[in-house]
Amino acid sequence: MAKLEDIAKLAEVSPTTVSRVINNYGSLSEKTKNKVFTAMKELNYQPNSLARSLKGKSSKIIGVIFPGVSNPFFGQMVETIENQLFDRGYKIILCNAGKNKEKERAYLRMLIANQVDGIIAGSHNLEIEEYQQVGLPIISFDRYLSENIPIVSSDNFQGGKIAAEVLLASGSKNIQMISGANQPNSPTNRRLVGFKEVIEDNNLKFGLTEIKYNASPNIKGMKIKEVLSNNSVDGIFCTDDLTSLLVFQQAHQLGLRIPEDIRLIGYDGTSFIQEFHPELATIEQPINDIVTLMIDLLLQRIKDPDCNLQQNYVLPVKAIAGETSRRISE
Amino acid sequence: MAKLEDIAKLAEVSPTTVSRVINNYGSLSEKTKNKVFTAMKELNYQPNSLARSLKGKSSKIIGVIFPGVSNPFFGQMVETIENQLFDRGYKIILCNAGKNKEKERAYLRMLIANQVDGIIAGSHNLEIEEYQQVGLPIISFDRYLSENIPIVSSDNFQGGKIAAEVLLASGSKNIQMISGANQPNSPTNRRLVGFKEVIEDNNLKFGLTEIKYNASPNIKGMKIKEVLSNNSVDGIFCTDDLTSLLVFQQAHQLGLRIPEDIRLIGYDGTSFIQEFHPELATIEQPINDIVTLMIDLLLQRIKDPDCNLQQNYVLPVKAIAGETSRRISE
Incomplete structure (x- = not known):
């Protein structure tokens, strides 16, 4: 069967x-359209024509691609996306991409081929080119996908700065940052940049441990144990709260006290963490605002595929105090 | 505009x-079909006819209705449903019904009207009649919806029994059960029945505190504090792990030690709880098996709308040991 590339x-x-x-999207000359239609006819390519005619310009369905809703951060984000889109007359098709390249690719193709008005993407296992070829309105959360795809993020740079300031204010001097493996162009790298700036301004150094985002909690736990055992660390910044929970666990097992021996601050600040782990200091991402903005931008693009949008939209973060970053008086 | 009821x-x-x-589903006489078509024509009712013709017998989309994926239990279940359905060639439209009757009703209507091959439902705010009228294949998780809708559950009765046995073995004598508000016909009520049976067989009594499932964690926390303050409780069974986490928190705040003063066991045993809170004893529901069975049954019904299915399918549970239910030697 003929493929798009053919x-x-x-x-x-x-x-x-x-x-x-195929998606009747964006400004295209009649000449170009005719060339494509002729080629489609010649190769007997049928992009689900009934779906196209049904759809007219709108299926009122949005494709939502995230690593997986069993993670409380993505769970809250997807729930918020679905709630807000429902209020605006849209439904979602959910793809948990996990670590599965083939699955993400299959979804992208399906979404391109026939069914959705646009895509919100918070995951990419794929090469950036594949997103560039989609030809549908896409908004990305916190990931660089392509020049034309706007990214909505919280202020990662400021978040990193605040985390460093909290640890310094708590009296920590021997500081460690635990982050996912860094990807070039990813806005989350800015957390490291902001963190580093504050630490170095205070004439201190810090260690950096990278642990793959999709490593299992047991594997992450082992690496954390190494960090806690091999260093006289007294302050830790984790770039997500679940890793921070693991640090809490491992410290407890090693007989290290938090905050007496080690101060700890995480990142994300989901409702789940704030409600069930109020002891954890964290940097809160404004999930509601992020979602509202992503949806606004996406609906703008759906209405007018050629509308001018920025490459980056950055929303403010805030520190949530917690027992784990309390300063211990000496 | 004419409605289904008209x-x-x-x-x-x-x-x-x-x-x-409308959905071309189930055995229907030509006479009945003609009566309905005539009425539809007379009232100028258009159930998205292009969608119907597009769909033929299959859209390869399943509607999935759960309270909300920000809860780790439903997050894991929905992620598992989506993963397994993807492997079988289906996509999902996700509805987080929350406490919102109108939203659940709107989704049901939309799903009825045009887009899905079947529904997996793990939530009902609605009157049971509305599910009875759907006329599409539905499989329910752990909730009674209607005589014709199969329910897949884990063994709630056995789960309740095991929880009681664990608390008794841990040396608890003054026992409290904290559950959601009970709904008639709900399989989850069987947890209470099993729990009660074991406690009474041992010539003991227990207190029952009902807290609405959808109460906020702060409200739940307050009620839990009352339970912990007003009684000399030494063993607690919570019918979900998040409530168990709140008990853990509140006990800590009140200076009560777990397991020394109070033993604690929860319910659900998600990967999240087992990985991030291995200290919590719990009863594990076999989420993977539950999902596999729900999907098998649903696909059977989609293939043959009149196939004979049981009303109830019950899968085994198991106890996951944890520090919170450790017996303290006297």
Whole structure:
């Protein structure tokens, strides 16, 4: 069966253009459209034509791609997305991409081919090119996907700075940062930059331990144990709260006291963490505002595919105090 | 605009029958079909006819209705449903019904009207009649919806029994059970029955505190504080792990030690709880098996709407040991 790429080759246009023609999306000349339609006919390519005619310009369905809703952060984000989109007349098709490249690719193709008005993406296992070829309105959460795809993030730089300030204020001097493995162009790298700036301004150094985001909690726990055992660490910044919970556990097992021996601050500040672990200091991402903004931008793009949007939208974060970062008087 | 009920009245059939005709689902006589079609024509009712013709017999989309994926239990269940359905060629439209009757009703109508092959439901705010009228294959998780809708549950009775046995073995004598408000016909009531049986067989009594499932953690925390303050409780069974986490918190705040002063066991045993709170004893529901069975049954019903299924399918549970239910030697 003919693929998008085959049509593109025959029509001498990019796959993005083919996708845009199929989805009737964006400004396209009649000449280009005709080239693509001719190629489609020649190759007997049927992009679910009934779906197209049904859809007209709108299926009122949005594709939502995140690593997985069993993680409380993505669970809260997807729940918020679904709630807010419902209020605006849209439903969601959910894809938990996990670590599965093939699955993410299959969803992208399906979403391109026939069913959704747009995509909110908070995951990418794939090469950036594949997102560039989608030819549908996409808004990204906190990940660089392509030049044309706006990214909504919380203020990662400021978040990193605040985390460092909290640890310094708590009296920590031998500081460790535990983060996911860093990806080039990812806005989350800014947490490291902000953190580093404050630590170095105070003429201190810090250690950096990278642990893959999708490592299992047991594997993460082992690495954390190493960090806690091999150093005289007295302050730790984790770039997510679940890792912070693991640090809490491992410290307890090693007989280290928090905050007496080690101060600890996490990142994300979901409702779950604030309600069930109020002892954990953290940096709260404004999930509601992030979602509202992503949806506003996406609906703008759906209404007008050529509307001008910024590349980056950054929302403020705030520190949530907790027992784990309390200063111990000497 | 004409509604399903109007067609039903004019055609002198039940709304379920109208829905079945629209969805081409189940055994229906030509006579009945004609009555419904005539009424639809007379009232100018258009159930998204392009969607119908597109769909033929299959949209390869399943509607999934749960209270909300920000709860780790439902998050894991929905993630598992989506993963397993994806492997079988289906996508999901997700509805987080929350406490919102109107939203659940709107989704049900939308799902009935045009888009899905079937529904997996783990929530009901609605009157049972509304589910009876759906006229599409439905499988329910742990909730009674209607005579014709199969329920998949874990063994709630056995779970309640085991929880009681664990607390007794830990040396508890003054026992409290904290559960959600009980709904008639709900399989989860069997936890109470099993728990009660074991406690009474041992010639003991126990207190029962009901806290609404959808109360906020702060409100739940307050009620738990009352339970802990007003009684000389030395063993607590919570019918979900998040409540168990709140008991842990409140006990800590009141200076009560777990397990020294109070033993504690929860329910659900999600990966999240087992990985991030291994100290919590719990009863594990086999989420993977539950999902596999729900999907098998649903796909059977989709293939053959009149296939004979049982009303109840019950899968075994198991106790997960944890520090919170350790016996303290005297």
